[in-house]
Amino acid sequence: MVESSVQSDADDNNQQVPSVDIISGTVEAEPHTNGSEDHEEEISGCGAQYCCNPNWGPFRFIALFFMCFLGFGSYFCFDTPGSLQDYIKDEMKVDTVAFASLYSLYSWPNVVLCFIGGFLIDRVFGIRWGTIIFSSIVTGGQFVYALGALVNQFWLMQVGRFIFGIGGESLAVAQNTYTVSWFKGKELNTVFGLQLSMARVGSTVNFLSMVPLYEWVQTFSEGYQALGYSLLFAGITCVFSLGCALILGVLDNKRSKVLHLDAAQSGEKIKLSDILTFPASFWLISIICVAYYVAIFPFIGLAKVFFMRKYDLDATTANSVSSVVYLISAIASPILGNLVDRTGRNVTWVFMAVLITLGCHAMLTFTFWSPFISMSILGLAYSLLASALWPMVALIIPEHQLGTAYGIMQSVQNLGLAVISIVAGLIVDTSGYMMLEMFYMIWLCIALVATIAIALVDSGGDGYLLMSAATRKRDFPHPPADAKLNEAFDDKL
Amino acid sequence: MRGGVVVVILAAMVVVAFGLPPRNLTDPEVNPGCEECEEPWLIVTTGEGTNDTLHHLWGAKEALSFLVVTGTGGPNISVDWDALHNGTNRSITFQSQPSSVFGFVIPNLILYNDPKDDGAFKGQNESLRVPVSDFTWSAEVLPNSSHHVAVKLQTTHFQDTPLPNETRILMQVSAYGEDGRSSVLPHLLYTPNSAQLDLVLDHLMLNLTEEANSWKKTRWGMDVVVFSSENKVEGEDGDQGLKFHTQKSLDDEHTPGVFNLDQLTNAGAWAEGEGGGYLQWRPVSYLSSDRDIAKATVPNLNTSLPALVNLTEPLRKSLAYAVMGDNLTLSGVAVTSVISFGQYKDGFYAAEKYTTWTVAIGEGVPPKETFSTLVVVVISLGVVLPAAMFLVGCVVLAVRRWRHHGSSASILITPE
Numbered sequence: 001m002v003e004s005s006v007q008s009d010a011d012d013n014n015q016q017v018p019s020v021d022i023i024s025g026t027v028e029a030e031p032h033t034n035g036s037e038d039h040e041e042e043i044s045g046c047g048a049q050y051c052c053n054p055n056w057g058p059f060r061f062i063a064l065f066f067m068c069f070l071g072f073g074s075y076f077c078f079d080t081p082g083s084l085q086d087y088i089k090d091e092m093k094v095d096t097v098a099f100a101s102l103y104s105l106y107s108w109p110n111v112v113l114c115f116i117g118g119f120l121i122d123r124v125f126g127i128r129w130g131t132i133i134f135s136s137i138v139t140g141g142q143f144v145y146a147l148g149a150l151v152n153q154f155w156l157m158q159v160g161r162f163i164f165g166i167g168g169e170s171l172a173v174a175q176n177t178y179t180v181s182w183f184k185g186k187e188l189n190t191v192f193g194l195q196l197s198m199a200r201v202g203s204t205v206n207f208l209s210m211v212p213l214y215e216w217v218q219t220f221s222e223g224y225q226a227l228g229y230s231l232l233f234a235g236i237t238c239v240f241s242l243g244c245a246l247i248l249g250v251l252d253n254k255r256s257k258v259l260h261l262d263a264a265q266s267g268e269k270i271k272l273s274d275i276l277t278f279p280a281s282f283w284l285i286s287i288i289c290v291a292y293y294v295a296i297f298p299f300i301g302l303a304k305v306f307f308m309r310k311y312d313l314d315a316t317t318a319n320s321v322s323s324v325v326y327l328i329s330a331i332a333s334p335i336l337g338n339l340v341d342r343t344g345r346n347v348t349w350v351f352m353a354v355l356i357t358l359g360c361h362a363m364l365t366f367t368f369w370s371p372f373i374s375m376s377i378l379g380l381a382y383s384l385l386a387s388a389l390w391p392m393v394a395l396i397i398p399e400h401q402l403g404t405a406y407g408i409m410q411s412v413q414n415l416g417l418a419v420i421s422i423v424a425g426l427i428v429d430t431s432g433y434m435m436l437e438m439f440y441m442i443w444l445c446i447a448l449v450a451t452i453a454i455a456l457v458d459s460g461g462d463g464y465l466l467m468s469a470a471t472r473k474r475d476f477p478h479p480p481a482d483a484k485l486n487e488a489f490d491d492k493l
Numbered sequence: 494m495r496g497g498v499v500v501v502i503l504a505a506m507v508v509v510a511f512g513l514p515p516r517n518l519t520d521p522e523v524n525p526g527c528e529e530c531e532e533p534w535l536i537v538t539t540g541e542g543t544n545d546t547l548h549h550l551w552g553a554k555e556a557l558s559f560l561v562v563t564g565t566g567g568p569n570i571s572v573d574w575d576a577l578h579n580g581t582n583r584s585i586t587f588q589s590q591p592s593s594v595f596g597f598v599i600p601n602l603i604l605y606n607d608p609k610d611d612g613a614f615k616g617q618n619e620s621l622r623v624p625v626s627d628f629t630w631s632a633e634v635l636p637n638s639s640h641h642v643a644v645k646l647q648t649t650h651f652q653d654t655p656l657p658n659e660t661r662i663l664m665q666v667s668a669y670g671e672d673g674r675s676s677v678l679p680h681l682l683y684t685p686n687s688a689q690l691d692l693v694l695d696h697l698m699l700n701l702t703e704e705a706n707s708w709k710k711t712r713w714g715m716d717v718v719v720f721s722s723e724n725k726v727e728g729e730d731g732d733q734g735l736k737f738h739t740q741k742s743l744d745d746e747h748t749p750g751v752f753n754l755d756q757l758t759n760a761g762a763w764a765e766g767e768g769g770g771y772l773q774w775r776p777v778s779y780l781s782s783d784r785d786i787a788k789a790t791v792p793n794l795n796t797s798l799p800a801l802v803n804l805t806e807p808l809r810k811s812l813a814y815a816v817m818g819d820n821l822t823l824s825g826v827a828v829t830s831v832i833s834f835g836q837y838k839d840g841f842y843a844a845e846k847y848t849t850w851t852v853a854i855g856e857g858v859p860p861k862e863t864f865s866t867l868v869v870v871v872i873s874l875g876v877v878l879p880a881a882m883f884l885v886g887c888v889v890l891a892v893r894r895w896r897h898h899g900s901s902a903s904i905l906i907t908p909e
Contacts, residue, residue, distance in 0.1 A: 010598045090838075095787050170501075178752045368741055427783070432745035438871050443584050452886040 005086070060182050064191060066244040067182070068198040073241035077142045078106065080234050081161075082301040083210035083319050084085045084227065086308065091224040092154045096302065100425030103301045105158055106165035107418035113166065114410035128249035131174040135245040136432045137167030140239040146235055150228030152339065169410070178248065178287045178343070182255075193334035200330035202237075207323030210234065211316045224408035248403065274401045274487030275408060281396050281465065282405060284454045288389060289409050290416035291447035292354060294359065295440040296382055297417055298424045299326060306433045307371055321371045328379025329386075337387040344469035346388045346395070351451045353385035358444040366438040392465055468488060494644075512672035513619040516540030516547060516685040517639045532756070533632035534813065536584070538642050538668050539568040542882045547856065549585070549668040549688050550596075550812050553630040553646045558812035559666065559690055560596030561770055561856045564589055578580065580809035582818030589737060594722040594816055594854055596761070597768025600625060600807035601716040604701065606663060606708035607835065613793035614714040621705045622716070626807055627652050628662065640670035640685075644775075651699055662694040679775040679851055680747035682862065687855030694834075705897035709766045710841045713848060714833030718801055720813055720826050722859050723759050723769040734825040737796045738759060742862050750786035751777045755794065756859050771859040774852040778834045782844040790839040792850050794832050801827035 079372045081088060081102040089099055121130040145160025177194065183191045214230045221229050299320055307318035340349055356377060363374040397405040422442075458465040464472065521538040531863050546568055548559040576584035606619035614620065629650035634641040646664040649685030667675075668682040681689055687696050694713055701705065719735055740754045759769025764786035764788060779786040783800040801808075801822060808814055813821060834848045835841065842848065853859075864872075 077889075087498055089787050095785060273569075305750070329506050366743060416855050429749065429787075432749035432751075434868070435746050438868060438875075442871065445875050445879050449882050452879075456886055456889055459890050474645045 012288055025157075033474045055337050059255070063178075063182055063248060064194075064246045066251070067175060067178050067191075068195055069244045070135070070178070070241055070248065071171060071195070071199055072166075072202045072244075073135075073142075073238035074138050074233075076200045076206045076237040077138075077164065077234050078168065078232060079203050079206045080145075082304060082310060082322060084214060084230065085208050085227045086315065087214060087227055088149075089305075091227050092149065092152070092157070094154055095425070096428040097422060097425035098154065100298070100301065100396075100421045101158055102161045103298065104418045104421040105162040106168065107421070109162060109166045110169040110414040111418065113170055114173075114414065115407045116171040118177075121174055121177055122172065127174060127177055129254055131171065131178070131245045132242070132249055134167045134171040134174055135242040138164055138171055139167075139235065139242050141165070141167060142235040142238045143232065146228050146231035146262050148228075149224050149231055155444070157171065159313065169404070170413075177377060178252065180436040181252075185411045188332075189337075194335060196333050198331040200326040200333070202422065203326040204323045204330065205236070207319040207326070211319050236453040270271065271401070271404055273442065274404045277401070278405065278408075279396055280457050281454050282393065284450045285389065285392055286409050286412050287450040288350065288354070288447045288454075289413050291387075291443045291450065292357070292389075293413055293421040294376075294387060294416050295357065295443050295447075296325075298421045299440055301421065302428060302436070306436075310433065311368070311371055313371075324372060324375040325379040325382060328376055329383045332380050332383040336384045340384075340387045342469055344467055344472055347451060347455050347465045349384055349388035350392070351448070351455070354444055354447045354451055356381035357385070357443060361437055361441050361444065365434060365441070380409070395464060494537055501551040502669050504613075505618055511547075513685045514543055514682070515640060516542050516670040518637070518642045518668055518670045519639065520891065521642050521644050523644070525570075525632065526572055530574070531883065532630050533644075533646060535572060535667075536572075536632060536644050537570060540668065540670050541568060542685070543608070545592070546595075547686060548591075550585070551644065551646075551666050551688075553625075553664075555600075555626045555810035556807040556813075557599040557610050557625050557664070558596065559598075559688065560594060560812055560816060561686070561688065562587065562591045562816065563686075564591040577810075577815050580806070580814065582809075582814055583816070585812065589817075590888060591722070591772065595856055596813060596816075596854065597717055597719040597772060598808060598811045598813045599717055600717045600805060600811070603714040603716065603831065603833070604699075604705055604708075604711055605714060605833070607710050607712050607841065608813065609794050610710065610837050610841075612712075612791065612836040612839070614712070614795070614831050615703045618730075619704075619708060623699070623701065624807060629653070635665075637719060639693070641667065643667040657696075659696040660698065661693075661695050662697065663695060665691045666690075675851075677851070678748065678779065679751065681773065681775065681851060681853045682860040683853060684855060684857075684860050686857050687853050687860075689851060689853045692850045692852075694842075696846045697880040698846065709843075712833060712835040712842050717830045717832055718808065718813065719757055719798075719828055719830065720801070720817060720821055721759050722817065722826065726737055734760065735828050737794065737798065744862060744864055744868070747862075748775045748777060748863055750789075751775050754862060757794070758859060770854065770856050772852050772854055773859045774850070779845075779849045780839070782847065784849065788845060790834055790848070791836040792832050792834050793836075795830045798828040798830055800824065801829050822895050859888055869898055 001135050081099065085099060088094070088102075089096070094096075121127055124130070125133055130441055141160050141162070141164030143160070143162055145157050148154060148156030148158070148160055179191055179195060180188065210230065213233055214226060217226045217229045217233070252297060303322045304315070304318045307313045308315065311318075313321065340346065343349075360374040360381065362376040363369055364371060393409065395406050424439065427439055455466060462476075464476065467475070495630050518540045521536050525537060527534065533899060534552055534554045538548075538549045540547040542821060544565055545565050548560075548562040548564070548568075548570060550557040550558070550562060557890055564587050565783055566587055571586045573581070573584040573586075584896040601622040602616060604621045605614050605617045607617065608619075608827050628648045631647050632651050633645045633647075637643060644666050646666065648662045650656060653843050659878060666688060667683075668688040670685050673682075675681050675683060675689060677691060690719075697713065705711075719846055721735060733881050735850050736759075738756045739756065740756065742752050742754050745752050754773065755776050756773045760893050774792070776791055777786070778792045779785070781788055802820075804814065804822060808821070813827075817826070832850070833851065847848055
């Protein structure tokens with residue numbers, strides 16, 4: 001699943017980073033009412049019970065449960081190609097390039113959709129129906145993908161993954177929108193961290209469970225049909241998430257009526273002309289975003305067979321190794337996010353994360369040390385980078401342009417992943433896994449160079465990205481990104 | 494870790510720079526001096542070096558034979574064809590006694606039923622040995638150069654019955670006069686002291702016995718006899734004779750997806766300056782002509798390597814006996830084994846009806862895999878560029894910080 005800025009690491013009380021560091025950019029500052037504050041809706045029946053009463057404080061935590069599992073199915077099923085890589089290649093008779101297209105096709109629609117996901121939620125479907133529709137698309141895509149395997153038609157699997165991709169990222173936008181609507185001003189960052197951890201748990205569970213599931217399915221089926229049934233069973237998680245979307249819609253509707261709130265909006269305002277005002281640091285951050293993540297997600301997608309061939313692991317153990325990154329990340333992300341919050345110095349942390357990741361890939365390339373070691377460290381580095389990189393955008397881009405900025409970053413990231421996934425498959429087929437690792441290390445070197453460039457650019461300016469949190473608080477009571485807003489207007493006049 | 498990488502790079506460059514001296518190879522002769530030989534009893538090519546002469550001897554009659562013979566005499570060899578046809582020992586002689594003889598013989602193919610899907614041949618009861626002598630072979634000398642000669646050997650008949658067009662055992666045997674790497678997967682290294690055999694079992698569905706025809710999960714294997722005249726040379730740990738090694742390789746660039754390198758060598762082949770020989774192969778057998786790793790299985794070698802005790806009839810008529818004679822049965826000279834093709838869930842031979850095996854045979858120390866030039870360049874750039882940028886960046890940041898402190902101090906010191 002492409003990295004999103006769900007891993008908000010801004011302290012609720014830390015006003016240096018706007019508490020709107022989500023994919024979609026800004027959110028309404030205060031929940032709007034629909035003007036009938038004096039006329040409280042009467043609740044009766046089971047709705048009057050505490051657990052169903054929006055007036056009850058912990059009610060939102062019931063909704064939190066469903067919010068957390070809203071994206072579980074999507075994250076679980078995203079990596080089903082990776083966990084079943086060798087079976088897909090054997091049963092569907094495809095090479096690594098064709099296999100990699102199962103990841104690439106997920107990313108292609110999101111090159112465009114990341115710009116319009118918020119618009120669809122705000123202007124077309126609304127948050128409730130939007131969530132249900134996107135969750136349905138995810139579920140439908142997964143079932144088409146499974147059907148393709150059942151009938152031994154690889155092209156149908158590819159269509160399924162494309163449909164899955166259309167729903168996947170938009171569902172993440174919807175999830176974020178719900179989160180901000182319910183938890184802004186309360187436990188927003190904690191909830192974001194929790195949701196990120198749940199996303200990672202979904203990926204981890206996929207890698208740990210799909211091979212045992214496939215082996216069980218083989219007791220009553222074989223060949224491509226066994227593969228199809230396994231993917232159908234995986235699709236049950238998407239059905240579960242769809243159920244959560246339905247329930248969440250009911251809860252949100254109830255909450256809106258009782259508390260007289262307007263439906264949540266993403267507040268995403270995309271204005272492509274804004275990119276002309278984006279500073280050089282932003283473009284360097286985008287380069288890092290692409291160059292770093294192409295060494296993570298396509299790598300994990302192809303890692304299973306790499307571990308099996310190089311380290312002589314069986315399928316289950318190889319998948320366990322792949323899952324370590326997400327497992328570590330589920331635990332470490334909130335901790336490292338807190339660390340970056342307290343220390344600042346985002347550029348330094350990004351540099352360290354990229355360097356450590358480069359070292360992990362070097363370990364996998366030039367040694368036969370247990371891959372558990374390098375993958376565990378990689379999980380830490382991956383979490384550290386996410387915690388330090390995404391908030392940097394909010395530090396340098398004015399609040400009203402964040403939607404566009406994050407949209408651009410995600411679009412570029414998805415484009416990079418879509419292309420690099422295919423290139424990675426080609427490299428494996430023609431030149432082997434060592435060359436693939438070299439390829440990833442080249443991209444990480446690019447990310448490293450871009451990080452150093454950010455440091456140089458930033459040091460030539462106000463040095464905000466290099467500063468510690470304490471220095472930022474002391475020297476910049478208001479984030480410099482807002483000052484840039486005024487500069488931009490002055491330039492235009 | 495970076496220091497270790499640099500050492501590997503330097504070692505690779507040294508090995509590349511100081512390879513073996515090249516040899517000029519003679520054109521392969523098929524059955525030299527035998528007018529009535531129709532099948533390839535003996536194919537010989539010779540490479541003259543500065544200090545020695547290397548003969549490559551190949552044969553497909555009675556048993557598949559592949560020998561590397563090193564000597565200090567001239568290039569000529571003498572063949573007593575009647576003795577060779579009768580299986581008399583030492584029917585092939587050289588101008589001077591060879592200093593080293595190394596080779597292997599394949600007397601039989603093995604068809605075995607593998608209902609448990611074990612992959613390797615483990616002496617299953619349902620097995621049948623098919624003598625190589627049941628096949629009729631043709632030989633074709635391919636276009637060659639002074640540093641690369643090749644011969645194509647192909648079956649035409651089985652038990653005197655013509656084989657269908659698609660059914661064949663195909664072997665391409667190549668000898669080399671310089672260092673390099675084969676252009677055909679698995680891209681094995683070659684040296685001026687080596688040759689390579691590329692074996693293909695293509696649609697080998699034979700009408701054998703009624704019982705064999707009833708087997709549904711069949712695989713192919715081969716009996717192999719490997720021999721060396723350098724049996725007395727000791728290795729570093731005092732071992733003598735032929736040993737199997739499997740080496741882990743970091744680089745699968747030349748054989749995508751394969752990280753191991755298997756070798757069967759004399760103990761002496763590892764000792765500097767001593768003779769001996771080696772067989773070297775990648776543990777991969779491709780199941781299609783495009784040699785995609787996605788369709789591949791594994792060649793399994795029985796590594797117990799018991800000594801050869803008795804000379805069977807095919808062995809007596811092979812080139813091994815023609816050169817080595819009764820010395821073949823001396824202690825430590827020859828070992829027997831089985832190479833079988835298959836692994837769990839590969840669908841058995843019937844799935845693709847195509848199996849390859851490529852092996853290098855050579856005299857002396859086996860060539861070592863090294864990183865390619867591209868890898869070395871990428872590593873160098875990947876280490877140097879970011880390091881240089883980091884250093885420059887640190888200098889720039891330090892200078893800016895010093896200037897910033899300097900200007901702050903001058904503001905503080907401004908006189909009233």
